[in-house]
Amino acid sequence: MLSSLPLFARALTLPPDARLREEVIMVPSGDGGREQLETTVFRPPGPGPFPLLLMNHGKQPGPASQQPRERFIYMAAEFVRRGYAVMLPMRAGYAGSTGAYRDHGCDMAANAAGQARDVGDALAYARRQHWIDTSRIVVAGQSYGGLAALSLATQALPGVRGVLNFAGGLRVDDGACDWQAALDVAFAALGAASRVPSLWLYGENDGYFAPPLVRRLYRAYTAAGGQAELFAYGAFRRDAHLTLGSRDGVAVWLAPTERFLRRIGMPAAPVVALSEPAPPPATRFASRGDVGAVPYLAETGRAAYRVFLGKLQPRAFAVSASGAWGWAEEGESPALRALDSCQQGSSAPCHLYVVDDSVVWPAGGQ
Structure with missing residues (x-):
């Protein structure tokens, strides 16, 4: 299956980022709230209400339950800096969330809808919080999460003004699935039913979605009626699929994202001063190359x-x-x-x- 951001093999519990008021909560999902989604929340100072970025993760290789909680800390910091609250739910079966991971094989539309169900439940929870401005919401996702975000955007979602699709899609390498053709079909269906504009960001050396496939999916989506802008950038380090999880990737995605936010009437200018963690001081013990x-x-x-x-x-x-x-x-x-x-x-x-x-x-x- 499609990899997201493989940061380390063993899940290390990182300390909460106090600058971003980071906390982890459990969000009810599924029929009657029988499932609980492990959700990371970041907030600016003050009581709000804040505009919301609802961010969605991809899928790393292996069992979903072994995937660590995602934080997308560089992205979260940029949105908190602009006055947003950020919510990042781990979908059913992932990390510390309960429930089972849903897999519909080569039916990409069903895969996307299955993941979007949890995202919709997280959005419904967010709407009930006094610190959320329910009239100003952006849904985003990376990799499989980008596909889920586009699927959610086919529903009537008051207050959701746009979607950010960071290298979105799903790849199945079991040899029994023509996953690229299946994505063509799914993206056309998503475009025909889409209700809000979207920004797509894909890099030239993406290890999962090469530029010809991305252009094909974009044509399928927009030809069916979907509102989308494709920002195709050059090669990023070893694999552009990991741009969003990189500190240096901010320089790639932030400017086009700001332009899109302004276009859909969302805040784009920094309003919160965030201090950056100070690195340990350099010493004269030896040269780095010695x-x-x-x-x-x-x-x-x-x-x-x-x-x-x-x-x-x-x-x-x-x-x-x-x-x-x-x-x-x-x-x-x-x-x-x-x-x-x-x-x-x-x-x-x-x-x-x-x-x-x-x-x-x-x-x-x-």
Whole structure:
């Protein structure tokens, strides 16, 4: 199935982001609210009511229940900065949500509708909250979540002014499904029933949806009557499918998103000052490229550090007096993830050695 944002193999519980008033709640879903959706909420300061961004996640490989809770922290920060509340429900069967993951094989329209059901329930919950401005709502999604958002937009949704589709779609690699043809059919049906305008953002080197397929889906959607603007951008790092989960991806998607928000009458200008987390101070312990200077490491660890030097930013490398090491690149909180990776194999405390391009040892202690 289609991958979303594989940040790390083991689910690490990251601390809540106090700048964004992050909290995790359980949202009722399904008939009689028998299911509960693990939902991340971000809010600006104050009581509201705030315009809402309802964001939807994709699907990583493997069982949905093993997929970590998604945060899309870089996107959430930009919307909170613009005065929005952000809600990010994990759909039924994913992460900490109850219920079963719904799979309709190669029936892409049914897959999309099945996921949209949970999104609609999360939207209904949001409408009941006093801190939500129910007249100003945007629904968004990445990958499978983008397909779900487009499906939800076929319903009558008062207050929903538009959809942001970040590399939306679904891919099935079981060999028994012509998933591209199935997407053609589904996108045409979604376009014929769509009720609000949408912005589509796809990169040239998307590992799942190549530009010819994206253009075909866009034509199918708009020819059937769907209102959509396609923002096709160039190659982004190793895979444009992961643009939204990258710190540097903000420079790609933010400007076209702001233009779209203005066009549909939604806030687009920053109104909230957010402080950025301060990185550890750089030290003069050694140059970043001096592999021999990294303390404690055996040759296998030094080989890993050489590999790390070619990794993408944001990134971090951690070491321990026990000889353990760990690194992380891209995604959210690489410093915490590097420390966690190191600590899993260490009997002694792990400390950061490099953050991005800076050697920060021994500022963290030895």
